Amino acid sequence: MSDQIPSPGIPGIDIPDRRGRVGLDQVGRDLTGNPDVVVRDVKLLSSSWFVLRTTTIDYRHRDGHWSTEHRETYDRGNGATILLYDLDRRTVLFTRQFRFPAYVNGSPDGLLLETAAGLLDDDDAETAIRREAEEETGHRIGEVQHVFDAFMSPGSVTERLHFFAAPYDTSTRHSDGGGLVDDGEDIEIVELDFDAALAAIGSDIIDAKTIMLLQWAALSGPFAR
Incomplete structure (x- = not known):
């Protein structure tokens, strides 16, 4: 029998945050509309009320070369x-x-x-x-x-x-x-x-x-x- 204490979870990711939301780190991962942008990772920084994320993307520039970019987004809804x-x-x-x-x-x-x-x-x-x-x-x-x-x-x-x-x-x-x-x-x-x-x-x-x-x-x- 293991004595390890189970993780309580992360609000907004695998347990509800104060507004009852989960899976907030999944937003943007399924985007396919722009072939020059590949979403690699999404990290939830805050969901105290609105949602702050940092997203890692591969971006193909107009000259054809690829770079890895980190974009912070603030999501307060529409x-x-x-x-x-x-x-x-x-x-x-x-x-x-x-x-x-x-x-x-x-x-x-x-x-x-x-x-x-x-x-x-x-x-x-x-x-x-x-x-x-x-x-x-x-x-x-x-x-x-x-x-x-x-x-x-x-x-x-x-x-x-x-x-x-x-x-x-x-x-x-x-x-x-x-x-x-x-x-x-x-x-x-x-x-x-x-x-x-x-x-x-x-x-x-x-x-x-x-x-x-x-x-x-x-x-x-x-x-x-």
Whole structure:
């Protein structure tokens, strides 16, 4: 009879982590879409909430030679964002909330003006953005327009963001919004004139998804001339 104590396992790999996930070190191992990339190994670095991995790949360069590369990826799931607009009054609806990563990297107070947004979790993109719009702004929107999808930081973050737009007015407001207190959200709702919002890009508005939706709205969206 062996006196060896069995291994308790590694959270996120062979036993559930705090979100109930296992097999997080298997993601990417079955990729075959690019013949110039061969995934050799995946190591889980952290799954405290989101997932940080380092992946070893063989990569064939354009001149034909192969090299071994190590790529770190941060997986927070996919998300959705929406521009709420009132065409008659030429206004758009934003949220303002504290973002620590921005605060620690140069934002004076960490409070950013943004379009409503959130992670998909287990929902499809349209269902998720309807949920987030109501939770954050209090507006229960009707028909939504899917605008485009984009990778927001493809050098290190896996997230694909789904962009939407929808009209709002007094009839679509069903609550005060402000986010979910149980999730620690403390969200202020801010309504701006559309032209003032455009002029604020690069000063008061420095969030990438918000800038992208404002420029879309001006170039080919509801406020295009």
